Amino acid sequence: MARPPRVRRSRGRDPLGLRRALSDRLLPALVAAMALLAAMALAGAQGAAELTSRWEAGAAAAVTVQLPPGVASGGRLERALAALEALPEVAEAQLMSEAQMQALLRPWLGEAPAVALPLVIELRLAELPASPEALAGRIAAAVPGGVVESHGVWVARLVALARSLQAVALAALVLVAGIAAAVVAVAVRAGIAARRAAIALLHDMGATDADIAGRFAGRAGLLVGTGALLGTLLAAPVLAGFADLAAPLLGQVPAGSLAGLPWESVPWGALALLPLLGAALGWLTAQATVRRWLRRLP
Template sequence: MARRRRYSRDPLGLRRAMSGLLLPGLVAAMALLAALALAGAQGAATLAERWQRGAAAAVTVQIPDADAVRLERAVAALRGMPEVAFAQAMEPERLAGLLRPWLGDSPAISVPGVIELRLRDSRTDPVLIGDRLANVVPGAMVEAHGLWVQRLAALARSLQAIALGVLVLVAVVAAAVVAVATRAGLAARRNAIEVLHGLGARDGDIAGRFARRLGLLAATGALVGACVAVPALALLVDLAGPWVGAEGRLDGLAGLPWAGLLALPPVAYLVGWATAQATVRRWLHQLP
């Protein structure tokens, strides 16, 4: 009786035909790659956003023929502007160190004074600040970093596109692996399938049994891969903390792409289910 109940729940013997660890292991490896791609995309976007905000808000002011009086007047004028959050003249020693690789220890040209300032809002137009400053200190020039902001934005978009391409490639490979496993199961249970099909079993019922079994195996593998990825990604986030502002283990875990990681098992189930459905139905249509 017990054997008959088990047979009724699995009339095709799919648990025996597809009981190995090969498919879940392969899907787990691909889920790990997908998790790394998700984390890479999120990390690139976070890092680029942080750098873009800093580069967009950072502005350099050059004061030709600078002396102590002109520099102090320019700094005072900048600090009095509501758009400026920070303004400070660069020390001569630091400026000389920055210029040394290009001009040497004793530059033959007159070096202008440099003031570093940071805007309260990165959307503020630096040109307007430069025009107002030039009225107070003639000859003052403002240099923004718009070009670097554009390059950082382009880099972030490129990295995200690469991550998306990796995810698509992983999904395609996973579908191919499931299709191969489905065909192996069909070959192993061909006689039983032909008997049931000849007795009037519908294609949807047979395909549904394969789809549920393959989907469950794929989801199990994706769950294992996602769990393996969590500690590795948390370690990477901790190491990248100084660059993105994350501190401590808790922040490292909080910085993971949890939405994507939690979505991996159900997405793997859907890929396995849909691939098995299509493969089995195509195979059944070829039966005499």
């Protein structure tokens, strides 16, 4: 049995007229805008993850216990430290030195404060507690007369906020990918409508569905990949600028100039994958769209 003729894929030939049917201007421009949004979503997810790690680590020193100066005598301080370290939530209890206290109070009391300074014990927690209020109550019960300053409530809320932002960023990334697939599908359908007669003729002459869909997929993949690459290149300086704005949250100093922007904070690995993922998305979407249309032909 003779094999049906195949649509030859040479550089110079375009029997389906796809260079006119699938514009090399509008589709890449739309994809570039979506790639920019996808890059920002990726960077947002990474930044939220870094903030979560930083704030969770900050929870390790989120509790302090203030004791009156007289506690230092009679072994009461040692007993208080032992009682605090015996709590399962506490990894370490350490007395803040007098030099550290003076450094903290210098902006308000000056170099030599005339008042007796309280004793402050810093607690390093093993993990962020589920109920900071309950932990504060157990600490106060372990050290009678101590004043517990717990910032764990705010740390817990900040961690929850960062995790929510990370989930929102990932959801936005999925949404952008879905919109990009829809845009490619619409563009491919428009190309099919514009070249319907040529496609039907080639199909009647024996061209296989794989040949026709492959030509559409190759064209769509090239255009989408190009647009994603352009959007990724545009996203790099934008993300570096946002990283500079977020530098105070991460304990860094803003650069204030383009040359000094924190380029190392840009998620280069994820950005490098965007053009490849975009091209793959365009190829798969075009394949599915064309094959679905071809199945309807008599």
